[in-house]
Amino acid sequence: MHRWDLLGLENTSASDIVWILDTAKSMSDIMTRDIKKVPTLRGKSVCTLFFEPSTRTRSSFELACKYLSADTLSFSTTTSSVRKGETLADTALNIQAMGIDAVVIRHQSSGAPHYLAQKLKCPVINAGDGMHEHPTQALLDMYTMREHGVNFEGAKVAIIGDIAHSRVARSNAWGLTKLGAHVVFCGPPTLIPPDADKLGAEVVADADEAVRDADVVYMLRLQLERQSGGLFPSVREYRELYGLNRRRLALAKRGALVMHPGPMNRGVEIESDVADGPQSVILEQVTGGVLVRMAVLFRALGGGNEWAGS
Amino acid sequence: MVLREKAKIMDEQAMDRALSRIAHEVVERNKGVEGVVLVGIRRRGVPLANRLKQKIAEIEGKNIPVGVLDITLYRDDLALKAEQPVVQKTEVPFSVKGKHVVMVDDVIYTGRTARAAMDAIMDLGRPRTIQLAVLVDRGHRELPIRPDYVGKNVPTSQKEIIHVKVSEIDGADEVVIEEARDGGEE
Numbered sequence: 001m002h003r004w005d006l007l008g009l010e011n012t013s014a015s016d017i018v019w020i021l022d023t024a025k026s027m028s029d030i031m032t033r034d035i036k037k038v039p040t041l042r043g044k045s046v047c048t049l050f051f052e053p054s055t056r057t058r059s060s061f062e063l064a065c066k067y068l069s070a071d072t073l074s075f076s077t078t079t080s081s082v083r084k085g086e087t088l089a090d091t092a093l094n095i096q097a098m099g100i101d102a103v104v105i106r107h108q109s110s111g112a113p114h115y116l117a118q119k120l121k122c123p124v125i126n127a128g129d130g131m132h133e134h135p136t137q138a139l140l141d142m143y144t145m146r147e148h149g150v151n152f153e154g155a156k157v158a159i160i161g162d163i164a165h166s167r168v169a170r171s172n173a174w175g176l177t178k179l180g181a182h183v184v185f186c187g188p189p190t191l192i193p194p195d196a197d198k199l200g201a202e203v204v205a206d207a208d209e210a211v212r213d214a215d216v217v218y219m220l221r222l223q224l225e226r227q228s229g230g231l232f233p234s235v236r237e238y239r240e241l242y243g244l245n246r247r248r249l250a251l252a253k254r255g256a257l258v259m260h261p262g263p264m265n266r267g268v269e270i271e272s273d274v275a276d277g278p279q280s281v282i283l284e285q286v287t288g289g290v291l292v293r294m295a296v297l298f299r300a301l302g303g304g305n306e307w308a309g310s
Numbered sequence: 311m312v313l314r315e316k317a318k319i320m321d322e323q324a325m326d327r328a329l330s331r332i333a334h335e336v337v338e339r340n341k342g343v344e345g346v347v348l349v350g351i352r353r354r355g356v357p358l359a360n361r362l363k364q365k366i367a368e369i370e371g372k373n374i375p376v377g378v379l380d381i382t383l384y385r386d387d388l389a390l391k392a393e394q395p396v397v398q399k400t401e402v403p404f405s406v407k408g409k410h411v412v413m414v415d416d417v418i419y420t421g422r423t424a425r426a427a428m429d430a431i432m433d434l435g436r437p438r439t440i441q442l443a444v445l446v447d448r449g450h451r452e453l454p455i456r457p458d459y460v461g462k463n464v465p466t467s468q469k470e471i472i473h474v475k476v477s478e479i480d481g482a483d484e485v486v487i488e489e490a491r492d493g494g495e496e
Contacts, residue, residue, distance in 0.1 A: 004394075022397075035433045035434075038433070039383070040384065302383075
């Protein structure tokens, strides 16, 4: 039985990634119509199971479901029996027993979606697991790049910031290198993962060098809530050495794209004039997010899917 | 599955004549082309719709708009297909509200495509009428749907496959009946 889970881009083929990006593009006309809905997933129900706070990703998934006529059940841990000590598997099995057709999960532990995929019969979509992967974020980033004419083959994408804690960086590295892009990681040495080369990325210490001639400058959010361990001296120093300002951006290719997964720390990793400047596509990333998630949900539940047919 | 060509039922000339007749019928039925728009159903309905537009322009001297409809997201039989379906863009860059919308497709068979296409058009607005033009009607309807304009009626068995070829996609204009050698389904 073939399942259409989306657990990470590490195990998603290049042709599958291209299929998702193409389908997302086809979905884009739905959002411009008077009636922003197609009936393709009518009668399907999708549960969004979020063990970590999120507004953007969750609402993006829920809107994507609505545009495709699927019903959504949102489940958050603060008000559920997870509080009473229920295990992840039990929670998910209970939801499945209610007749859910797909589960979208965000969890603080790396590998939680993979674990659920083994337990559940329905497809599982990873909406971010620990420090591991966030595949739909990377797909929407790639969608936005492609919409702006970035040809992945040979393109240079500089990803700057806290790489070690970033599932966004990891998923982007897997996806972008599969399509032939050159990914450069840059950040404080303490925030570069030791296995960066396994992801197919080049590590560059100096941010100016990383940005030089890049087609895309991708700034990661400095996860201030995870920085109690003293992994870098101060926010001021970080801003100076790694933050994106106009001077540094001028080193990139002419018209290079400025991207950020949000939420931004303005004045820390990115200056406001750059974030709101003409090269910024940060808000388009959000629009692309809905389209890519529509494609991923359609892939999981739409056609060619035995679970959906059963 | 191996397909064997059984018979050629239309050649280039026959297709062209059928389209000419349909163009005249569209004009006659709508008393001109005021408010008439064409919508080709992907894939082979699209080149056929463009040719009808051309012919109608020759008859009436007016250009009417042509849109492209992808109905993958409206199908009711997706789960029966083995592969991931390819969704393409719907491009109807004009309002269908109050218009006479002529849907154009190559073959009508079960009627499920036409049903899905009507739903898709209704979601774009409220047309005055929806009409259906097909090059070949092969019978075996599963829904109460009847085309308004038919190039050729071809009685078929369900084992046979009607293949409409258009030069824009297939490099030639012809209609052939093919039969699966080992009796496989389409």
